[in-house]
Amino acid sequence: MNNFTNYAELIKPTWAPPSWVFGPVWTVLYIIIFFTFGKVFLMAYQKVIPLVVALPFFLNLVFNFAFTPLQFGLKNNILAAADILLVLITLVWALIAIYPYMKSITYWNIPYTLWVSFATVVQLTITYLNFK
Numbered sequence: 001m002n003n004f005t006n007y008a009e010l011i012k013p014t015w016a017p018p019s020w021v022f023g024p025v026w027t028v029l030y031i032i033i034f035f036t037f038g039k040v041f042l043m044a045y046q047k048v049i050p051l052v053v054a055l056p057f058f059l060n061l062v063f064n065f066a067f068t069p070l071q072f073g074l075k076n077n078i079l080a081a082a083d084i085l086l087v088l089i090t091l092v093w094a095l096i097a098i099y100p101y102m103k104s105i106t107y108w109n110i111p112y113t114l115w116v117s118f119a120t121v122v123q124l125t126i127t128y129l130n131f132k
Helices: 003-008 019-045 051-073 077-098 103-108 110-129
Strands: none
Touching: 003 051, 019 051, 019 103, 019 110, 051 077, 077 103, 077 110, 103 110
16 A cells, blocks of 8 residues: 555545645645745845744744655654644744744745644644544
């Protein structure tokens, strides 16, 4: 059984989005992330903002990229749930940290924040429904 078949067999809430939604949504979100996070890292490199402001952006990327291997590679709902919570926490921290320096980055990341908030509820629900 491949990794995506395993996910398809999990019990999911009726309001969970269909699988085909994830590709287009994440394509748009990764474009937003690329430009806005890239701007933050450039500003930190140029010393326009303190390096510590870029820290939650870096951590958010680490946790974001860890989700797929945890959920689909290890097939571990509990680790995936913990990870998605860390994605949400570091995103909120990042947007609060950058707001005094460049409000537009916070505004541009509203879709990412809304999606991660929704994805967190979905993942926590999936974890609960499939807890053994």
